[in-house]
Each structure stands twice: as C-alpha cells, then as structure tokens.
Amino acid sequence: SQQGEEDPQALSIQEGENATMNCSYKTSINNLQWYRQNSGRGLVHLILIRSNEREKHSGRLRVTLDTSKKSSSLLITASRAADTASYFCATDVSGTYKYIFGTGTRLKVLA
Amino acid sequence: DTGVSQDPRHKITKRGQNVTFRCDPISEHNRLYWYRQTLGQGPEFLTYFQNEAQLEKSRLLSDRFSAERPKGSFSTLEIQRTEQGDSAMYLCASSPGGRGTEAFFGQGTRLTVV
Numbered sequence: 001s002q003q004g005e006e007d008p009q010a011l012s013i014q015e016g017e018n019a020t021m022n023c024s025y026k027t028s029i030n031n032l033q034w035y036r037q038n039s040g041r042g043l044v045h046l047i048l049i050r051s052n053e054r055e056k057h058s059g060r061l062r063v064t065l066d067t068s069k070k071s072s073s074l075l076i077t078a079s080r081a082a083d084t085a086s087y088f089c090a091t092d093v094s095g096t097y098k099y100i101f102g103t104g105t106r107l108k109v110l111a
Numbered sequence: 112d113t114g115v116s117q118d119p120r121h122k123i124t125k126r127g128q129n130v131t132f133r134c135d136p137i138s139e140h141n142r143l144y145w146y147r148q149t150l151g152q153g154p155e156f157l158t159y160f161q162n163e164a165q166l167e168k169s170r171l172l173s174d175r176f177s178a179e180r181p182k183g184s185f186s187t188l189e190i191q192r193t194e195q196g197d198s199a200m201y202l203c204a205s206s207p208g209g210r211g212t213e214a215f216f217g218q219g220t221r222l223t224v225v
Contacts, residue, residue, distance in 0.1 A: 004153075032137060035216070039220070040200075042115075042202060042217055042218040042219050043154070043202065043204075045213050045214070045215055045216070048213050088154070090214075096167065097142060097159060097166070097167075098144070098156050098159055098167060099144070099156070099204075100154035100156060101146075101154045101155070102153050103152065103153050104152075104153050107145050
C-alpha cells in the first residue's frame, strides 16, 4: 500500500517558472524524503527533512514539512528542461525502518 | 563508491520460469531494501534487511518470492514460476542505518514476463 499522495498528479510549466508539488501522508514519521525519477530509470535522492525540521534548502530545491497537517511540499525554482521527471515523496514511518512512497507528480518543463 | 548496483538491468522470461536478480549495496550500508514499481505508480515496498537478517516482508511478497542477503553484503531476489503480473521494475536500495538517513537506489531491473 502507498501511504503518501502527491498533488498534482501532473504539472506542466515553462522553463524558468517555479514548480510546486505537495505530498500528504497518513501516519507519524521520523523523516520525509523526496526523490526524482527520469522515465524508466532508478530514483535519485534529492533531499531529506526530519520530523523536527520545518524547512530545508538544497540548491534550487526548497522543502517544507508540516507534521500537524501531515504534509510536505517541494519547490523547484527557476525550472529547467532537465527537471522534467517524476517526483516522489517517501516517508520513514515511525516504528519501522521501511520507506513508503507516494504516487508521484509527473513534471514537464517546456523549453 | 559506485553506488547501488543491480544486475541484470533487463530480463525477459517466459511465464512459469524462475528468475533471480542481484543487488550490490553501497559498501558498509547495513540496510538493504527491495521495491517493485509498475508503470505510473510509486515504488511499493517488498522487504528489507538489516545486515543478513530479513526484518520485514510485505504481503505483496507471495510465497513465489524469496530474498536473501547472505553475509550481509549483496542480496538476491528470486521469483519462482513467474506470472505476467510479475512484470515490473524491481528496485534495490541501501542505507547506512539509523534514523534520518537517506536511502540510495540502484537503476533497477526491468522484468518482462511473456
């Protein structure tokens, strides 16, 4: 089963614009991670945010976490065509060591 | 460090045959995970190991599936009597362990059952 849901399911923007995608989850977590997946390839780790953190930055990425709402957002600023991919959130569920993935957001950045 | 390595990258097999996939984690990572991903879906958890111990298995892992991690290094995932519904990408990941650590994925093995 998948605990997280990303929103929107698909997003199409122009190069240079910002892209925001959201992730909701159901249970208590230790941390939340975001991954990128290019078509037919493996997952690339982007960023991890711990449950006691509210915001984290890495390059053009900004992640927020609201544990009271059980939600997270990923912002990609100044998007590039190379950012075209599917983006997934994954939660490290408290009490277990497994990671549960959401359904993903398919981002398309038009040049 | 070359990252998580999976072999083969692609496998086409006839229904009813057995297949085995291999995963080599990042060295000194004591946790190893197997996931399955079908088209348009997120990865689904199958099982994970802490060193050589298999600590959790998903209900998705029917009795036709078995995973091992002898000596706590590489891992194998075997599917017996494959069915068309087994066609998917099988992903392996490893992490150093401890809470709040990243999991790093391999490129996956794409299985097609014909």
